Amino acid sequence: xxxxxxxxxxxxxxxxxxxxxxxxxxxxxxxxxxxxxxxxxxxxxxxxxxxxxxxxxxxxxxxxxxxxxxxxxxxxxxxxxxxxxxxxxxxxxxxxxxxxxxxxxxxxxxxxxxxxxxxxxxxxxxxxxxxxxxxxxxxxxxxxxxxxxxxxxxxxxxxxxxxxxxxxxxxxxxxxxxxxxxxxxxxxxxxxxxxxxxxxxxxxxxxxxxxxxxxxxxxxxxxxxxxxxxxxxxxxxxxxxxxxxxxxxxxxxxxxxxxxxxxxxxxxxxxxxxxxxxxxxxxxxxxxxxxxxxxxxxxxxxxxxxxxxxxxxxxxxxxxxxxxxxxxxxxxxxxxxxxxxxxxxxxxxxxxxxxxxxxxxxxxxxxxxxxxxxxxxxxxxxxxxxxxxxxxxxxxxxxxxxxx
Numbered sequence: 314x315x316x317x318x319x320x321x322x323x324x325x326x327x328x329x330x331x332x333x334x335x336x337x338x339x340x341x342x343x344x345x346x347x348x349x350x351x352x353x354x355x356x357x358x359x360x361x362x363x364x365x366x367x368x369x370x371x372x373x374x375x376x377x378x379x380x381x382x383x384x385x386x387x388x389x390x391x392x393x394x395x396x397x398x399x400x401x402x403x404x405x406x407x408x409x410x411x412x413x414x415x416x417x418x419x420x421x422x423x424x425x426x427x428x429x430x431x432x433x434x435x436x437x438x439x440x441x442x443x444x445x446x447x448x449x450x451x452x453x454x455x456x457x458x459x460x461x462x463x464x465x466x467x468x469x470x471x472x473x474x475x476x477x478x479x480x481x482x483x484x485x486x487x488x489x490x491x492x493x494x495x496x497x498x499x500x501x502x503x504x505x506x507x508x509x510x511x512x513x514x515x516x517x518x519x520x521x522x523x524x525x526x527x528x529x530x531x532x533x534x535x536x537x538x539x540x541x542x543x544x545x546x547x548x549x550x551x552x553x554x555x556x557x558x559x560x561x562x563x564x565x566x567x568x569x570x571x572x573x574x575x576x577x578x579x580x581x582x583x584x585x586x587x588x589x590x591x592x593x594x595x596x597x598x599x600x601x602x603x604x605x606x607x608x609x610x611x612x613x614x615x616x617x618x619x620x621x622x623x624x625x626x627x628x629x630x631x632x633x634x635x636x637x638x639x640x641x642x643x644x645x646x647x648x649x650x651x652x653x654x655x656x657x658x659x660x661x662x663x664x665x666x667x668x669x670x671x672x673x674x675x676x677x678x679x680x681x682x683x684x685x686x687x688x689x690x691x692x693x694x695x696x697x698x699x700x701x702x703x704x705x706x707x708x709x710x711x712x713x714x715x716x717x
Contacts (some may be wrong), residue, residue: 321504322367328508329360332515339522346525351395352518358388359511379421382437386417389444392514396448399521400455416440434484442477445470462524466517473510537611539589540596548610552620552671555608559622559665567629569619570661570678571599571636574690576615579656591644591656598640602632618675626664626695633660633693641691659685663696 333356340349365372365381390413394405420436423429452467480503535547543551559566573579573595580588592615599617603609608620619636621629637658644656661681665674681696688694 318501318504321501321508322363325504325508325511326360326363328511329356329363332511333357333360335515336518339519343522343526346399346522347401348395348399349518349522351391351398355388355391355395356515358384358391362388378433379425382421382433383417385437386413386440386444389441389448393444393448393451396451399525400451402451402455413440413444416443431484435481438477438481438484442474442481445477446474449474460524462517462520466514466521469510469513469517473506476506540593540611542596542600542617543608543610545610545612548608548612548618548620549671551608555620555622556665556671556674564623565625566665567621567624567626568663568665568674568678569621569629569633569636570612570663570675570682571617571619571633571658572660572682572686573615574655574657574659574686594643595640595658598643599636602636602639618678626662629664630662630693630695633662636660637691637693655691657691659690660693661685661696662693666698 333353336349336353336356340353343349362381362384365377365384368377390405390410397403397405417436417440420432424433424436449467449471452463452470455463535543537544555566558564573591576588576591579591592611595617596609596611599619600609603619604621606622608622610618612618619632621632624632637660640658641655659682661678661684663674663678663681677696681694685692685694
């Protein structure tokens with residue numbers, strides 16, 4: 314089957330124009346997001362390169378094709394830079410840019426001197442293949458679970474790298490001169506591929522942006538805005554799953570209820586900004602002590618909760634003591650100005666009992682926290698078993714609100 318090269322060029326021109334417009338719109342909609350600005354500029358350069366290729370008979374052929382090759386290379390590098398910024402990585406280093414410039418310009422100069430279009434085609438295909446492979450590596454290594462758009466876009470660039478490596482081999486072995494407007498496969502198939510890649514990569518960029526926005530919304534919905542710890546809503550969902558898993562596998566599970574001591578006095582004496590700083594410092598201390606599998610959240614105000622999977626009461630009490638001691642030592646080094654109170658934390662520890670739900674577990678841990686407060690603060694207390702907790706529930710309900 315023979316493809317009409319002129320029809321393909323019109324289709325590519327339209328696709329490139331619409332894709333450039335879509336990328337510009339994406340950038341204008343999210344100007345603060347790193348990446349879309351580079352993608353938009355690359356999208357603008359694509360039709361410029363196409364016009365140069367189409368005009369190679371109206372302009373000096375070697376000049377138009379040389380400029381087109383440079384523009385295409387710059388566009389791919391801009392896309393690569395955009396993806397790196399989107400992923401929060403550093404900009405391309407100067408040595409990398411120098412190597413890319415040499416790999417692009419030296420073959421162009423040689424091909425221009427030899428009047429060799431095949432050499433130009435081979436070198437251009439190799440540069441595109443190499444940059445596409447590097448982009449694919451960036452995206453596939455940066456994608457995490459649930460980042461389907463990023464993974465799909467990475468594989469699109471991986472396939473593009475394979476295609477242009479094959480294109481370079483085919484152009485090197487061609488027995489007839491390679492012309493940009495030749496209707497045979499050496500020109501028509503890459504033009505058709507250009508059309509497909511233009512649409513696929515632009516769609517990938519749009520989907521990746523949407524994926525990032527959804528991730529940001531999920532973060533805001535599940536995190537405390539001050540400390541970035543999980544909020545109560547997110548904790549409840551995760552805790553329900555962990556309790557179910559502990560019951561299915563017969564594993565222990567413990568909960569720490571933590572409350573900063575004298576926090577009202579801290580705000581009154583040092584100011585609310587200092588109080589906020591102490592909250593953030595406590596979160597940093599607790600997360601440093603806890604394991605990666607532990608679930609830590611800001612439960613409300615100066616109260617925090619940690620769920621420790623596969624942990625019995627004894628080890629949980631040890632973990633609580635480590636948090637208490639670490640925060641007391643850390644606060645002592647930060648608060649230089651003298652104050653009539655200590656910046657410490659009291660912690661109640663409870664292990665999940667058979668048939669117990671999350672609310673009951675929280676209630677027992679809170680009762681243990683009350684005992685820690687009543688015994689002088691800056692200490693850890695282990696919760697009573699379920700039967701004793703039920704017997705003391707009324708006492709707890711009447712006094713807990715006056716202690717924290």
